[in-house]
Amino acid sequence: LAKTTQPISMDSYEGQEVNITCSHNNIATNDYITWYQQFPSQGPRFIIQGYKTKVTNEVASLFIPADRKSSTLSLPRVSLSDTAVYYCLVGNTGGFKTIFGAGTRLFVKA
Amino acid sequence: GAVVSQHPSRVICKSGTSVKIECRSLDFQATTMFWYRQFPKQSLMLMATSNEGSKATYEQGVEKDKFLINHASLTLSTLTVTSAHPEDSSFYICSASGNERGYNEQFFGPGTRLTVL
Numbered sequence: 001l002a003k004t005t006q007p008i009s010m011d012s013y014e015g016q017e018v019n020i021t022c023s024h025n026n027i028a029t030n031d032y033i034t035w036y037q038q039f040p041s042q043g044p045r046f047i048i049q050g051y052k053t054k055v056t057n058e059v060a061s062l063f064i065p066a067d068r069k070s071s072t073l074s075l076p077r078v079s080l081s082d083t084a085v086y087y088c089l090v091g092n093t094g095g096f097k098t099i100f101g102a103g104t105r106l107f108v109k110a
Numbered sequence: 111g112a113v114v115s116q117h118p119s120r121v122i123c124k125s126g127t128s129v130k131i132e133c134r135s136l137d138f139q140a141t142t143m144f145w146y147r148q149f150p151k152q153s154l155m156l157m158a159t160s161n162e163g164s165k166a167t168y169e170q171g172v173e174k175d176k177f178l179i180n181h182a183s184l185t186l187s188t189l190t191v192t193s194a195h196p197e198d199s200s201f202y203i204c205s206a207s208g209n210e211r212g213y214n215e216q217f218f219g220p221g222t223r224l225t226v227l
Contacts, residue, residue, distance in 0.1 A: 043203045043218035100154040
């Protein structure tokens, strides 16, 4: 299983764009990159998933360079409610076990 | 996305008793379910992986006789914490995956807060 490395914490202000980068140097050919958001005392919530290049949905964008050894989650115009822990996971997460890294604790200030 | 529920959402029990936590996939068939434990300010720690109809695979350091996992149907998995002790107090989260819907992701339940007195 590919190991991931993320910043432990980040601070931002409301309305700013936040970019969280995850390193995964040992990513395998068939691995996907998935980001989850977790609020205190809740289960993780799926944000976005990608394999290569760029993926965008209604809440975020995911940028993956050609070598796939890193990825960047981009949250446009964050609000206070985006304060949470964000996890980057690498693997074929469908039916295969997933190992969570430490995650990035994002704190959005007014 | 698919919906996964857990019951109960929180439970308080006395030391030495057993507690059962249910995990249900509400709108899809979950061929694989995962159980995690999360302590305060820490990440999720995978405890075991269960496939419908077969024995669960436990991660290293997780006692299979203490944490009994049953995945008897494609929509239900249960985790039983036997002879619970205060150190078992934690947030238990399940997730489910259903390949038949083409999902390459896990859907997580809301978690169960266990407090052992």
